[in-house]
């Protein structure tokens with residue numbers, strides 16, 4: 001990633017609580033690590049990050065990220081521990097707002113609208129951009145009520161909750177395994193089933209984007225394969241961003257991959273996360289433009 005970026009308009013931000021609309025990145029001006037390539041082939045970007053810094057108090061955890069997330073694509077975020085993958089992911093649906101002292105600077109736009117603008121309701125952002133966490137975290141409720149929870153609390157208009165629950169569990173490739181025990185506690189499910197339930201719970205409120213933070217790291221290879229299959233299925237209808245430590249997983253599921261690393265900040269010496277390279281997954285894994293990417297992927301593959 002070079003610093004050679006531009007937008008359709010001047011967009012300078014200092015943090016939360018500012019008004020900004022009509023923000024678009026000119027993708028042809030955003031270079032990947034490869035000089036002959038740009039982000040201009042990212043189709044119909046749903047989320048755009050421009051010059052994004054993310055702070056915890058005075059600590060800058062993520063520095064100057066510019067990238068796009070294309071509709072109906074799976075984008076993987078990879079890189080060593082502490083390089084800010086989860087931090088960036090949480091900023092894409094304002095989940096970081098819930099962490100005291102967390103602050104975003106730069107622009108994160110959803111359909112061209114600054115999602116941190118004053119008039120944007122973070123709850124509505126999180127309804128449109130759902131999140132699945134590393135550790136399956138079903139509610140201490142029945143399987144049925146886990147799925148119905150989101151539609152109920154958001155006051156979603158639903159003709160038949162039974163139909164919605166069936167549709168969503170089917171979509172999450174879990175229906176056949178749970179249809180005879182919908183009233184039982186979600187805690188009685190295996191880890192892999194719980195994670196698929198969490199995905200079902202997320203899609204029940206009809207989001208457009210699903211953010212996943214290492215969704216398979218607590219799962220065995222069979223459950224992992226099921227989630228990966230499910231991600232492929234869901235890609236037809238959703239835009240997915242997934243953080244993974246498993247590079248084979250990124251190579252298997254992602255259309256595009258962003259490699260991040262952490263380097264000491266020039267001023268403070270703190271290790272701050274930065275985007276090194278963002279490209280089609282096949283290109284990033286076979287012909288990385290940046291030596292740091294190459295070192296990381298070849299180190300892991302031996």
Ligand SMILES: Nc1ncnc2c1ncn2[C@@H]1O[C@H](COP(=O)(O)OP(=O)(O)OP(=O)(O)O)[C@@H](O)[C@H]1O
Pocket residue numbers: 056061079080081082083084085086087088099271273
């Ligand atoms: N809630 C928080 N408060 C303060 N600092 C935080 C918080 N969460 C993360 N950090 C710091 O921000 C930096 C990036 O952390 P983050 O969790 O985003 O990294 P990561 O790439 O997801 O790492 P991992 O691969 O280990 O999950 C780290 O230095 C971390 O210590």
Ligand SMILES: [Mg+2]
Pocket residue numbers: 085086087213243
């Ligand atoms: Mg993380």
